[in-house]
Amino acid sequence: MATIKVSAEEETFSSISNNFIDYYMNEANGDFVKLYLYLARLCSSGAGISVPDIADHLDCTEKDVCRGVRYWIKKNVLKLSYDDNDEVNGIIICSLSKPVKASDKKKLKVDISLNSLETDDDISDSKGTEKNASSEDSSDTSPETDDSASSSITAEEKAIPKKFSPTPAALNSVLADSMFLNLKAEAEAYCDKTLSKNDLDSLIYIYDTLKLSFDLIEYLLEYCASIKKTNFTYIEKVARNWFNNNITTRTEAEEFTVRYYSLYTKILKELGITSRMPAPVERQFIDHWTRDLGFMEPLILEACRRAISSKPNSVTFNYVNGILESWYNSNVRSFSDINVLDDKHRNARKTTNKSDSSEHAASSSSKSSSALKDIENLYLKEVKNS
Numbered sequence: 011m012a013t014i015k016v017s018a019e020e021e022t023f024s025s026i027s028n029n030f031i032d033y034y035m036n037e038a039n040g041d042f043v044k045l046y047l048y049l050a051r052l053c054s055s056g057a058g059i060s061v062p063d064i065a066d067h068l069d070c071t072e073k074d075v076c077r078g079v080r081y082w083i084k085k086n087v088l089k090l091s092y093d094d095n096d097e098v099n100g101i102i103i104c105s106l107s108k109p110v111k112a113s114d115k116k117k118l119k120v121d122i123s124l125n126s127l128e129t130d131d132d133i134s135d136s137k138g139t140e141k142n143a144s145s146e147d148s149s150d151t152s153p154e155t156d157d158s159a160s161s162s163i164t165a166e167e168k169a170i171p172k173k174f175s176p177t178p179a180a181l182n183s184v185l186a187d188s189m190f191l192n193l194k195a196e197a198e199a200y201c202d203k204t205l206s207k208n209d210l211d212s213l214i215y216i217y218d219t220l221k222l223s224f225d226l227i228e229y230l231l232e233y234c235a236s237i238k239k240t241n242f243t244y245i246e247k248v249a250r251n252w253f254n255n256n257i258t259t260r261t262e263a264e265e266f267t268v269r270y271y272s273l274y275t276k277i278l279k280e281l282g283i284t285s286r287m288p289a290p291v292e293r294q295f296i297d298h299w300t301r302d303l304g305f306m307e308p309l310i311l312e313a314c315r316r317a318i319s320s321k322p323n324s325v326t327f328n329y330v331n332g333i334l335e336s337w338y339n340s341n342v343r344s345f346s347d348i349n350v351l352d353d354k355h356r357n358a359r360k361t362t363n364k365s366d367s368s369e370h371a372a373s374s375s376s377k378s379s380s381a382l383k384d385i386e387n388l389y390l391k392e393v394k395n396s
Contacts (some may be wrong), residue, residue: 024054029106034087044068045078053103061199066152076199079321083192090195094337097204098195123216131252170250184214193217193227200231201240209242215340216249226252229260233267250325281325295327303338310334312348 035043048068052059065072079101084089091100113158174185184190190213198205199215205213211356216222222230230252244320257263274288277296288296299305306314317325340351 027106042078064304200235212246213240220253225260
């Protein structure tokens with residue numbers, strides 16, 4: 011086929027970077043590309059617009075728009091602009107160049123900021139290293155337990171850095187960090203409010219003291235919003251919990267929430283509790299069953315069903331724990347093991363019942379013989395007297 015030339019009848023087009031087409035577009039989700047093209051169109055027109063308007067035009071949700079903007083910010087394709095009050099007032103389309111390969115970045119000998127040429131993996135690694143150093147070197151730390159702790163009954167808690175209100179110098183420093191400002195904007199979008207001073211202190215603590223990575227904090231905000239827990243007291247407690255469980259990446263956090271929080275919900279449902287998340291002591295029991303006793307979800311749910319059958323109106327986590335401890339001591343690891351154990355119990359009850367029946371029969375026979383003897387003696391006595 012002969013080559014073709016693309017031309018235009020009218021000069022009414024938006025300017026799209028060739029570098030975007032060559033290096034960025036092919037790796038992106040199609041919806042993200044649509045968002046970028048529409049933002050380029052808005053840029054060429056100079057018209058103001060809101061997130062809901064963008065969502066309506068692209069036939070998607072506002073959350074999809076925010077997710078797309080976050081994606082392009084991480085790729086250094088977009089950035090946010092702020093007013094004098096550090097409030098987001100615009101989106102800027104960045105000048106694009108050929109991305110620098112990760113292998114080339116490692117050869118650089120100069121200090122570079124986290125939001126310049128580093129890859130997401132570089133950021134995650136450096137933040138993880140800083141977090142480990144903080145937890146090992148800090149002498150002013152103490153164990154803390156919070157509302158979303160997932161520690162076992164007997165396990166020691168990891169030392170969690172204490173939270174302090176940032177000094178003016180520290181506050182100015184973190185507010186000059188463009189990456190933190192992006193997180194602040196995302197937090198306000200997910201929580202649907204302007205962050206208060208206490209909210210900001212919590213976000214700074216998560217970012218600057220716990221040193222969770224940018225991606226991990228993003229997922230933290232997304233996860234808490236998905237379960238409608240946008241109070242920063244709760245968000246901070248989840249962050250502490252992840253820190254305590256050595257969670258450093260988004261993937262690890264996703265696996266953790268699926269493994270624990272879904273199991274928590276299923277267990278509560280089996281026990282007839284549907285209006286709340288488990289209390290700390292209840293989570294300690296659940297973690298004890300999975301971490302210390304090593305039971306998988308099906309056996310734990312079976313123990314819950316048996317507990318609710320035995321005590322439908324007064325079942326407790328301690329009662330379920332008794333069942334699972336008994337199974338653990340009997341080396342139960344599967345449903346077939348439970349069936350064997352049930353058979354032993356049934357046979358033991360049959361033996362006990364048979365023994366009780368024999369004893370009852372012997373006792374009854376003895377009582378009958380004694381009664382007949384008394385009647386006989388009475389009869390002989392009456393004959394003798396007559």
